[in-house]
Structure formats: C-alpha cells, structure tokens
Amino acid sequence: MPCPSPPFSDDAVWLVVVQVRREFPGVVAWYGWATRSWWAYVPLRDGARLVEAPTPRVLREAIENAARRPFPKVGLL
Numbered sequence: 001m002p003c004p005s006p007p008f009s010d011d012a013v014w015l016v017v018v019q020v021r022r023e024f025p026g027v028v029a030w031y032g033w034a035t036r037s038w039w040a041y042v043p044l045r046d047g048a049r050l051v052e053a054p055t056p057r058v059l060r061e062a063i064e065n066a067a068r069r070p071f072p073k074v075g076l077l
Contacts, residue, residue: 013031016059020040020060027042028041039053049066049067
C-alpha cells in the first residue's frame with residue numbers, strides 16, 4: 001500500500017481505501033482528517049473491531065491481526 005504522510009490529497013486516501021477493499025473484502029477503511037489516523041471497521045465472526053493506525057502499512061497489520069488482538073481493558077472513569 002502507498003504510505004503517504006499528511007498532508008496528502010483525497011486521491012491518495014482513495015488509493016489506500018481501494019487497496020484495503022481489494023485485500024480485505026468486507027473491511028471498511030478511511031482516513032480521519034481530524035484524528036490524522038487511518039481507521040478500519042473489521043467484521044469478525046464474534047463481532048467486529050475498529051482499528052486505528054498511524055500509517056497505511058500499520059493499518060494493514062492491524063487488520064490482519066484484528067481477530068487476535070484482545071480488547072483493551074478500560075476502567076470506569
């Protein structure tokens with residue numbers, strides 16, 4: 001996957017999104033302009049995961065490992 005660094009164009013974002021769709025059918029990916037992070041909604045057998053990554057390359061790894069990653073334990077505020 002191309003690995004553009006912000007700021008980059010909508011076209012560069014679209015290329016990454018299309019590549020994710022090709023490699024991972026059913027996964028929805030996008031770039032969060034406000035968070036400056038890459039995101040993906042990854043459907044799994046036991047539900048779904050929302051993963052975040054700083055680059056397209058790390059996003060790909062997060063998608064591949066989404067089923068093995070435990071949910072973080074978060075305490076109540």
